Amino acid sequence: MPCWVNGVPAEGVPVRDRGLAYGDGLFETISVRQGRARLLDRHLQRLQLGCQRLQIPLGIDSLRAEISSFAMQVGDGVAKLIVTRGSGMRGYAFPQPQQALRILQGSPLPDYPAAHAEQGVKLFSCATRLAEQPLLAGIKHLNRLEQVLARAEWQDPGYAEGLMQDHSGRVIEGVSSNLFMVDAGQLLTPALQRCGVAGVMRAEIIEQSERLGITCAVRDIGLAELMEADEVFLCNSLFGIWPVRELAGRVWERGELTRILQNNLHDLLGG
Amino acid sequence: MPCWVNGVPAEGVPVRDRGLAYGDGLFETISVRQGRARLLDRHLQRLQLGCQRLQIPLGIDSLRAEISSFAMQVGDGVAKLIVTRGSGMRGYAFPQPQQALRILQGSPLPDYPAAHAEQGVKLFSCATRLAEQPLLAGIKHLNRLEQVLARAEWQDPGYAEGLMQDHSGRVIEGVSSNLFMVDAGQLLTPALQRCGVAGVMRAEIIEQSERLGITCAVRDIGLAELMEADEVFLCNSLFGIWPVRELAGRVWERGELTRILQNNLHDLLGG
Numbered sequence: 001m002p003c004w005v006n007g008v009p010a011e012g013v014p015v016r017d018r019g020l021a022y023g024d025g026l027f028e029t030i031s032v033r034q035g036r037a038r039l040l041d042r043h044l045q046r047l048q049l050g051c052q053r054l055q056i057p058l059g060i061d062s063l064r065a066e067i068s069s070f071a072m073q074v075g076d077g078v079a080k081l082i083v084t085r086g087s088g089m090r091g092y093a094f095p096q097p098q099q100a101l102r103i104l105q106g107s108p109l110p111d112y113p114a115a116h117a118e119q120g121v122k123l124f125s126c127a128t129r130l131a132e133q134p135l136l137a138g139i140k141h142l143n144r145l146e147q148v149l150a151r152a153e154w155q156d157p158g159y160a161e162g163l164m165q166d167h168s169g170r171v172i173e174g175v176s177s178n179l180f181m182v183d184a185g186q187l188l189t190p191a192l193q194r195c196g197v198a199g200v201m202r203a204e205i206i207e208q209s210e211r212l213g214i215t216c217a218v219r220d221i222g223l224a225e226l227m228e229a230d231e232v233f234l235c236n237s238l239f240g241i242w243p244v245r246e247l248a249g250r251v252w253e254r255g256e257l258t259r260i261l262q263n264n265l266h267d268l269l270g271g
Numbered sequence: 272m273p274c275w276v277n278g279v280p281a282e283g284v285p286v287r288d289r290g291l292a293y294g295d296g297l298f299e300t301i302s303v304r305q306g307r308a309r310l311l312d313r314h315l316q317r318l319q320l321g322c323q324r325l326q327i328p329l330g331i332d333s334l335r336a337e338i339s340s341f342a343m344q345v346g347d348g349v350a351k352l353i354v355t356r357g358s359g360m361r362g363y364a365f366p367q368p369q370q371a372l373r374i375l376q377g378s379p380l381p382d383y384p385a386a387h388a389e390q391g392v393k394l395f396s397c398a399t400r401l402a403e404q405p406l407l408a409g410i411k412h413l414n415r416l417e418q419v420l421a422r423a424e425w426q427d428p429g430y431a432e433g434l435m436q437d438h439s440g441r442v443i444e445g446v447s448s449n450l451f452m453v454d455a456g457q458l459l460t461p462a463l464q465r466c467g468v469a470g471v472m473r474a475e476i477i478e479q480s481e482r483l484g485i486t487c488a489v490r491d492i493g494l495a496e497l498m499e500a501d502e503v504f505l506c507n508s509l510f511g512i513w514p515v516r517e518l519a520g521r522v523w524e525r526g527e528l529t530r531i532l533q534n535n536l537h538d539l540l541g542g
Contacts (some may be wrong), residue, residue, distance in 0.1 A: 003286055005286065010286070011285060011286055011290075012283030012284060012285060012286060013283060013284055013286055013291060014282065014283060015274055015276065015281070015282055015283060015284055015374055015376060016376065017284075017291065018419075020284060020288065020291045020353065020355075020374075020413070020419070021296025021298070021353070021413070021415075022294070022413060022414075022415035023293070023366055023413055023414045023415060023416060023421055024415070024416060024419050027292070046450070054416070054420070055423060078361065080361060082292070084291075085419075089378065090300070090349065090351060090376075090378050091422075091447070092415065092418045092419050092421075092422035093422050093423070094419075094422075094423055094449060099286050103286055103291075105286060105287065106453075107360065107361050128406060129404075130437065131402035131403055131404035131407075132402055132403070133400075133402035135399060135416070135417075135418055135420060136417075141416055142291070142292070142293060142294055142416075142488065143293075143294050143414035143415070143416045144292075144293035144294060144295070144363065145292070145293065145294060145295060145325070145407055145412055145413075145414045146297050146327070146363075146404070146406075146407075147363045148289075148293055148325070148356075148363050149406060150363075151363035151364050151365075152326060152364070152365055167403065175363055176362070176363060178503070221372075238407045248383070265413065266415075
């Protein structure tokens with residue numbers, strides 16, 4: 001699988017890159033099918049929001065062309081994009097001038113069991129809580145130690161994902177996915193103003209549900225409310241939608257609304 | 272100045288290193304004088320604590336020898352050490368087996384104005400607040416976007432450092448230093464259980480003050496209490512101690528206790 005740094009094949013990055021020094025950058029995990037980067041507009045939109053928040057200057061149009069060329073080489077797989085603030089000397093102050101670094105890494109499509117999408121997955125309750133930092137909430141930055149620690153909490157492959165809450169006990173997301181629930185026909189997903197990553201698939205599902213005439217509320221959700229939900233599902237840009245089958249002893253069947261949204265996504269992602 | 276990756280001269284790191292992907296690692300900024308790494312035991316102690324918290328396996332004894340050899344090449348300057356969890360495939364789960372990566376970067380001694388230590392420095396009040404994450408508090412991990420954003424708040428070189436508070440308004444630290452205050456002859460420094468980096472110079476000063484018969488309390492400190500302090504100073508492993516001359520209109524002179532601690536450190540660091 002190809003790997004590019006600043007648009008050319010390479011396997012290394014400069015030792016003084018600030019992505020390495022401080023996690024000073026952003027990333028996107030992009031599904032590539034038949035040589036095309038899926039949901040690319042949404043990925044670039046979120047990246048642009050991240051660049052604004054972190055004040056990283058980046059030419060989005062040339063990056064779009066670069067990702068499209070890269071996706072052709074990947075064919076079917078995953079294109080992981082990392083954008084950093086580039087190299088600098090010691091110290092937190094921005095380098096002058098700033099020269100963002102772009103990395104594109106190809107990898108094969110993950111080999112998810114088909115049962116995950118059909119029968120649903122078991123969700124681990126992570127003890128690692130997400131800190132509340134509004135300045136970094138929503139964007140997909142490179143400071144991911146909370147996710148690393150949360151993912152290290154379980155080794156049992158019976159758990160396909162882990163549930164993360166914030167320090168106040170609000171339900172926020174999966175370690176590498178977003179979360180939705182259905183309550184009395186209404187779709188709900190946690191607000192992400194304080195912490196969490198606003199996934200591109202989450203945005204896609206919110207928009208699709210509106211088109212289907214299903215209202216989707218974005219607000220704070222407590223654990224008790226989640227446990228009483230009629231349906232619960234996870235989503236991300238690689239696996240689409242997985243129903244949640246079990247969490248802390250509570251068992252769900254794949255629900256009707258989950259199935260409708262899965263079918264709806266199928267055409268978008270598979271083709 | 273030399274740069275080593277895993278003990279040999281190199282200028283790049285593998286593109287799949289988890290330090291770059293997730294900030295999944297730790298660092299130390301070590302003062303080197305006359306070919307010797309200063310406060311090395313304290314740096315290695317903190318690094319070891321960080322490795323335990325992040326579950327990164329690392330041989331400290333061989334690393335100590337490596338840093339000492341590196342310091343000989345640096346002579347007088349700074350040795351920045353980065354330890355990451357090493358390379359892995361996509362995804363937050365630890366790679367199996369884990370193979371930590373070690374980077375040593377040399378750089379010249381920073382050219383601090385002598386007046387900073389003698390007349391003191393002006394402190395900028397950062398609006399960026401530190402999130403509370405007990406799992407990561409105290410250690411010097413690579414997730415440093417809060418410091419990057421805080422440092423970007425001022426360009427005026429009249430400010431030598433910035434003051435950071437947590438979301439509850441407690442005073443925590445400087446952007447790249449720790450903070451002490453003196454109140455009625457007693458030394459105080461903020462508790463760092465929720466956020467902040469427990470600096471090696473902070474630990475050194477706490478221990479030295481005890482030896483001098485000065486009690487040092489480590490506890491929560493509010494901004495109002497700081498503003499009423501008799502003396503305020505900053506410290507880190509490179510500049511030692513800088514008195515704070517001004518913060519938000521409040522002006523201090525260099526205090527007696529600050530001067531005593533500065534003199535005490537001088538022998539340790541300069542020689």
